[in-house]
Amino acid sequence: MPLLELRDVGKDYGSVIALDGITSTVRAGEVTCVLGDNGAGKSTLIKILSGVHRADRGEMLLDGQVVSFGAPREALDAGIATVYQDLAMIPLMAIWRNFFLGAEPTRGRGPFRRFDAAQARETTRLALQEMGIDIRDPDQPVGTLSGGERQSVAIARAVHFGARVLILDEPTSALGVKQAGVVLRYVAQARDRGVGVVLITHNPHHAYPVGDRFLLLNRGRSLGSFAKGEVDRDELTRLMAGGAELDQLAHELERPTS
Amino acid sequence: MPLLELRDVGKDYGSVIALDGITSTVRAGEVTCVLGDNGAGKSTLIKILSGVHRADRGEMLLDGQVVSFGAPREALDAGIATVYQDLAMIPLMAIWRNFFLGAEPTRGRGPFRRFDAAQARETTRLALQEMGIDIRDPDQPVGTLSGGERQSVAIARAVHFGARVLILDEPTSALGVKQAGVVLRYVAQARDRGVGVVLITHNPHHAYPVGDRFLLLNRGRSLGSFAKGEVDRDELTRLMAGGAELDQLAHELERPTS
Amino acid sequence: ACTTEGGDSGGSGGSGGSSGDGGGSDLSFAVITHGSAGDAFWDVVQNGAEAAGEDLGISVDYQSDGDPQRQAQLIDAAVNQDVDGIVVSMANPDALQDSVEAAVEAGIPVVSINSGGDRSAAFGAIGHVGQDEAIAGRGAGAELASGGATNVLCVMHEAGNIGLEQRCSGAAQGLGSDVTPVQIDINDLQGAQSTIASQLQADPTIDAVLTLNSAVAAVAVEAATDAGSEAQVATFDLDQDVISGIQAGDIAFAVDQQQYEQGYLPIVMLKLYVQNLNTVGGGQPVLTGPGIVDESNVDEIADLASAGTR
C-alpha cells in the first residue's frame, strides 16, 4: 500500500488553475521526483501534501485512509516534513530557534517545563556540520545567513524531523556542488531507511541518480509518470526541457568567433 | 582597459570576515564567473560591485577611475544592473510596477509628468514572454508568482536596464531547464553586445559554456582566477566541489541492491 | 526647606521658580490640581497662584495631572521635596486620601481647592477654597429656567469627568427637569460644532445649550446658527470669546467660579498659617462662586479676562 496517494487532485488560485487532475503515489523507500517548468504547479502540489493548502478537487489518502489536512501541524503530526521553496524561516530569529520551531525539545516538567536550549544549540550545530556548513554562531539570526546556508538549515530541519514522508521543494537550488551532493546523499539515506521522499528539482543531474519515479507537470496538468527503468538521463533532460534542443543551445552559447 | 577592477577588496560583517584580498577584473564583452561554496562571499562581492555595501578595505575602479558607490542608485547610474540573490522585489506590488521600479518611464511634462503605465505593462509582458514566461495578468502582485517566475522578472529587468555591466547572482537557481537555457542565451547576447557580465552559479553545466574567466572563492579568499582555456569542464566541476569525489557520490546514490 | 535650584526659569511663563525674589521669606508652596494642561479654567487658577506667589515673595510650583493616581504621586513628590505648603484640588478625594494625609502627617499644611470640600477637614487640611460643582450647576440651571428654557442640552467635553457630571446634574436640579447630555471632544472643536448642530437639528424643541467649558461656547453659538435653531447658549467659565459673545448678545450668561481666587487665596492662607498659624473661616469652605456674568456686568469684566485673571 502506498504511503500517500493523490487522486484527481486540483487547486485554483482565483481564476488561475494551478493544478488539475493530478494522480500520483508516494511509496515508502522510494523517491518520487516532480518535474516541470516554472509555474507548472509543483510547489502547489507540495503545499497540498503538507497541509498548507486544501485541494479544491479530488482526494488524498494516507495509508489508504482519506485525509484532509487543515493545517501544516496536522501533516507534521502524521510524520510529513517539508522543505518549502521559500524555506519557511523567521529571519529575525536565531538559527537554533528556527531549527526547532514548532517542535521544541523540553526539559523539566509541569510549570517548569522549558525549552532545552543547550541541547537545541548543539543538535543544530551538529546537523549543519554534517551538511558541510560550519556555523560560527548558532545565535546568528537566520536573516544574515547566505542563501545556501539558509537553505541548508531548512533541509537539515526537515531531515531531522521527517519521520515517514520527506518533501523537498528545490532543495539544492542555492547549494554549492559539494552541499548539493550531501543533500542528495541524505535523500538516498532517507530512502534506504524506508522514508517516502518527494523531490522537486530543475537539475536533471540531481533528479536522475536518486529518483525512482518521475512525475511530469505542465501548466498544472500531468504529462505522465515514469519509472526509472522507462527513461534514461538524456531522455529525462529532454522531457524536463519540454523537448527543446539543448545541444543546439550549447553551441549557441559558445562565442561566434572562437 | 577593464570596465571594472577590484584591488585587494575586503569586507567584514561584525566579526565575520566575509571577503578579504580579492583582486579581479570585469572586461567588456566577457563573462566573469564567480564560483565558490555556500557562504564563500560571492553575494557579498556582488553587493560591493552594485553599491549595496561599501568595501571595508581595498579599492574599486570603473574605467580606470577609483569609485566608491554610496548607494545602488549610483551604480545603476553608472550602467551597472544587478539581479540580487534575494531578487529585490516588493511582494505586494504588481509585476509591471516592480519591473520599472526606480526607472519608471514617464509621459507628459512638468507637473503632468506621469508614469506611462500602458507602455510599462506592455514592455513587461513582452520581456517576460521572450523568456518563455507567459504572464496572465501583469497586475498580479509579485508575491503570488512561483519562485521561478519571480526570478525571471528580476532577470528580465536587469537585462532590460543593464547598459554596461550586468551582474547576476545565481540567476538560474529556481529556473526550469528551458528557462535556464534562455537566461544563458541572454548572457551570451549581452556579452556579444559588449556588456561586461558577472555571473554567479553553482551549476558547472551553466558556468562552463558561457564563462570566459572563472574566479574561485573559498571562505572569503580568492583561490585564483582561471581563463577558459586553462581548465576543462570536469576540472571546473572538481574545483567547484572543492575536490570532493563526485563520481563516487553518483555510485553511492544508486540503490545498494540494484 | 528644600534647596533645589527651582527650575532655571525654563522659558518664560513666569512660574514662581525663582524662590524668594521679593519679600525676604523663602517659602515654597506646591499647587497640584487635576486639570489637564492647556485647560482654560485651570490656566486662570495657575495665574492666580503665581500672582500670589509673586506678590508675597513665595516660590509657587504648579503641577497638574488628570489621573488621580498620578496626582497622588505628584503630592508625594512635593512632600519629598519638603515644601512648606500644598494646595490640592480633590476631584477624587478617596484616591488622594493617603497622599494628603501623609503630607499632613509630615507637618505640611494643606489647603484644598475647587472640589472635595466635604472631605477636606477630615483629611486634616487647614481650609478649603472653592465652589461645589453641584452648587454652580444649580445656579446655572436656575438662571436658565428664569430665562424661560425648558429643554436644555448639556455639552460634556470629557467622558466620565466627575466635575462635569456634577455640573450637568446640578443644572438639572436647578432647572427642575432633565437635561440631555451630549459627548464631544474638547480638542476637536470643529467636530464639536457639528455634533451640537446635529443635536439641534435632530430635536428642534431644544431651547438652550449649556456648555461646560468656555471654548465650547463659541462653537455652540455657531452650531445654533448652522442648525437654524433659536436656542440660547449659556456656559461655565469665561474667556475672551465668551465675553464678546455676551456683549454681542449671542451668549446669555456665563457662570463664573472666579477661579482666580482659588489660586490666589490658598497661597495667602498658607502663608498666614505658616508664619502666623492663622486659619480662615474656622475650617469652613470659602466659596468663590457662583457669580453670574451677563449683559449687566460683562463690560467691567472684559478687560480683566484678557489679562488671564478672570
Added chain:
Amino acid sequence: MFAFFAVQSEVFRSPRGIANWLDPASTLGIMAVAVALLMIGGHFDLSAGVMTGTTALTVGIVAVEFGQNIWVAIGVSLALALAIGFFNGWLVTRTGLPSFIITLGTFLMLQGLNLGLTKFFTDTVTVGGIDDAPGYAAAEWLFASRLSIAGTEFRVAILWWVLFTVLATWVLLRTRFGNWVFATGGDEVAARNVGVPARRTTITLFMTTATAAWFVGVTLAVRLTSVQANTGIGQELIFIVAAVIGGCLLTGGFGSAIGASLGALIFGMTQLGIPYLRWDADWFYFFLGAMLLLAVLANRLVRRYAEAARR
C-alpha cells in the same frame, strides 16, 4: 453605513444633515489621505494631530500678536509646518529609529510648545480675534466659505477634501513618486537596491503630512477665529484609524487614498450618526466602538463578495 443611519434618522439624510456630517469628515479626510500616503510609505506620524494646532496657533499669533497680514501669517505657518515635517523625516531616515517613537517625541514637544508659547504671547491659553487681521476676508473665502448647493450650504472644505483625494490617488497610482511610496513601504532595502531614493521619498511624505496639517490648521484658525492651545491633541490616532479602516496596512506597502477618504467618511458618519439618533450620550463610545467594528466587518464582507464575484 449611510443606509443604516439614514433609515433611522430623517434629519441625518436631509441635505442639511448631510452638510453637517460631511463637515467633520472633510478635514478628517484631508488628514487621513496624507496619513495614508505616509502609512503606505511605511511610517506613522503621531505629531500630525497636534501639528494642526501648531499651525493654527502660528497663524493666530503672527496675525494677532504681531499684527501681520493674515497671508503672511499663513505663509509663516506653512514654512513652520514644512520645517517640522522635514525634521521628522530627516530624524527618521537618519537614525533608523521607528517613526512611531520619533514623532511621539515631536508630538509631545509640539504640545508643550503650543501651550508654552501661547501663554508667553497671550497670557492665556487661547489666541482670538483672527478675524480682525488684514486680509481675513480673502482667507475666509478660500478656507472657510460656504457653497450653496440645492439650497443647502456646504463648507468649502468638502471641495478641498475631494480635490486632495483625487490628487493623492493620481500621485499614488500614476506617478513615479507614487511607485516609490509603495516600494519604500513594501520593502525599503529592496527598493533602495533597485535605485529608489527611499530617504527622499520618506522625507517628502512627512512633509506632505505636515502640509495637510497646515491646511487643516489654517482652516481651523480662519473658521473658528480663535484657537485653543490644546487643539488637535489626540486626533492623530483618528487619522490613522480612518486610514486603516480604508484598508491601509500598518506594516506599510499597501493602501489607497480613496480608501482613507472612505474611512474618514465612515468615521465621520458614525461620530455624528449617533447624536442624530439621540442615543444615550453615556453610551456614545460604546456605540461608536460597536459601529466601527460592524462597519469594518461589513466592509470586509463586501470586499470578499466583490472579489469572489470577479472571479
Added chain:
Amino acid sequence: MFAFFAVQSEVFRSPRGIANWLDPASTLGIMAVAVALLMIGGHFDLSAGVMTGTTALTVGIVAVEFGQNIWVAIGVSLALALAIGFFNGWLVTRTGLPSFIITLGTFLMLQGLNLGLTKFFTDTVTVGGIDDAPGYAAAEWLFASRLSIAGTEFRVAILWWVLFTVLATWVLLRTRFGNWVFATGGDEVAARNVGVPARRTTITLFMTTATAAWFVGVTLAVRLTSVQANTGIGQELIFIVAAVIGGCLLTGGFGSAIGASLGALIFGMTQLGIPYLRWDADWFYFFLGAMLLLAVLANRLVRRYAEAARR
C-alpha cells in the same frame, strides 16, 4: 537618564524620591511587559488602557454595589478580563483584520460600558468605598501594601513588576511558547507552515495583556478605594511607547520584556523627574518629548557602542 535627573535634584536620588518615581514606573512596567509580549507576537492592544479601568470598576461595583466579598469581586473581574482578551484575540485571528482596528473597537466599547454601567449602578461616575468590602485588608496587603527597605517605604507593586518582568523574560527566552511568540510575530505564515499554533499563541497573548490589565486595575481599585469611570483612557499608547523605547519592533518579531521594563522606567523617571526639577508645568510636554527623544537616541548610541566593542 537617572544620572541626569539625579545630578540636578537631590531629592530625586534620595531613597524617598526613588520610591516615589518607581511607583508610576511599576504599574506602567507591568502593562508594558505584557504589551511588549503582544507586540513581539505582532499585534497591538489599544484596549489595554481602558481595560485597567474596566477591571477596577468591576471590582468596585461587585464589591460595593452587590456587597460581595472583595475576593469574589476580584475573581469576577479576572473572568471578565480574560473574556475580553479572548474576544480580542479570537476576533483578530478569526477575521484577519488588523488588531489595531479591532482593539480600537473594543477600546471605544469598553469606554462606553465603563461610563454607562457605572452611571447605571451608582448614578455617579465614581465607585467609592471599596475599603469597606469584606476581605479588604488581605487584598490591600497583596496589592497595595508598602515594604519598608532601609527606612523608606516602597510600594509592593514594584515587587510585582520585577516578578512579572522576570517571568515574562523566562517565558520568552526559555519556553516553547516564547519561541512561538517570536515566530508568530516574525512571519505568521512561515510559523504556521512549520507547525506553530499561531492562532492559539495570538489569543493567549491577548489574554495575557488582559490579565496584566486586570492586575493593574485591581491594584488601582484597592489602592485608591474609589474608581472613576474614565480611568485608564489614553494609557494604552504609553504602554506601547514604553515597549518601543525598550526596543520592540512595531512590525513584530523582535523585542524583550526587560527592554519594555526599562522603557517604563525611563518614562516614569522623566514623568516625575520634571516636577522634581520644578521646571515650568506649561512646558512639561516639551521637556517630556525632548527627554524621550534624547533617551532613545542615547539608548541607540550606547547599544551601537556596545556592539562595536563586542566585535
